[in-house]
Amino acid sequence: xIRPLLPPAALxxxxxxxxxHRSDEHGGHVVDSVTEAFAxxxxxxxxxxxxxxxxxxxxxxxxxxxxTTPDDPQGAAIAVNRFAGNNGLxxxxxxxxxxxxxxxxxxxxxxxxxxxxxPYVVTLDVHGEQREGxxxxxxxxxxxxxxx
Numbered sequence: 763x764i765r766p767l768l769p770p771a772a773l774x775x776x777x778x779x780x781x782x783h784r785s786d787e788h789g790g791h792v793v794d795s796v797t798e799a800f801a802x803x804x805x806x807x808x809x810x811x812x813x814x815x816x817x818x819x820x821x822x823x824x825x826x827x828x829x830t831t832p833d834d835p836q837g838a839a840i841a842v843n844r845f846a847g848n849n850g851l852x853x854x855x856x857x858x859x860x861x862x863x864x865x866x867x868x869x870x871x872x873x874x875x876x877x878x879x880x881p882y883v884v885t886l887d888v889h890g891e892q893r894e895g896x897x898x899x900x901x902x903x904x905x906x907x908x909x910x
Contacts, residue, residue, distance in 0.1 A: 799846035802868055803882075803899055809851075809866060811884045813895025814873055818886070822853055827864070829857060829888070850882075863887040871896035878906035 803809060808823040820829045820837055825844065830837035840862055842855035850867035864886050871880040873896050880896035881904070887893075898904045 797848050800850050807899040807901050809897055809899050811895055811897040813893050814875055827853060866897050878904045880904045
């Protein structure tokens with residue numbers, strides 16, 4: 763499913779901004795406070811992701827993301843930076859000279875085509891399109907059939 767494009771870097775910025783909040787404390791004085799960064803996916807875990815309409819997927823591990831499509835089943839390798847925000851992870855890099863951003867947040871996710879239930883939601887900004895999909899890790903598996 764293609765949704766309207768967010769401004770450049772909006773996915774990673776949304777995660778970054780969610781790590782901070784403003785609270786009204788000390789007689790109405792607004793104080794910035796920082797919450798803990800998301801730690802639900804270890805840096806040693808491989809994240810697998812998938813999406814439909816159009817079909818896409820891949821995996822990310824150790825600062826390297828592989829993005830696959832039916833036209834490129836071997837996938838394009840992308841060097842990415844990982845950012846842990848308050849409610850998930852952000853990955854950013856470049857694909858074909860354009861910005862590539864991916865956010866991974868906790869939440870039950872269905873790909874709508876299989877009987878699988880995934881533990882993470884993926885939002886992807888690639889080639890000027892916003893896409894949504896699902897993710898799991900090598901340690902946090904999906905529920906459902908191994909082969910859809």
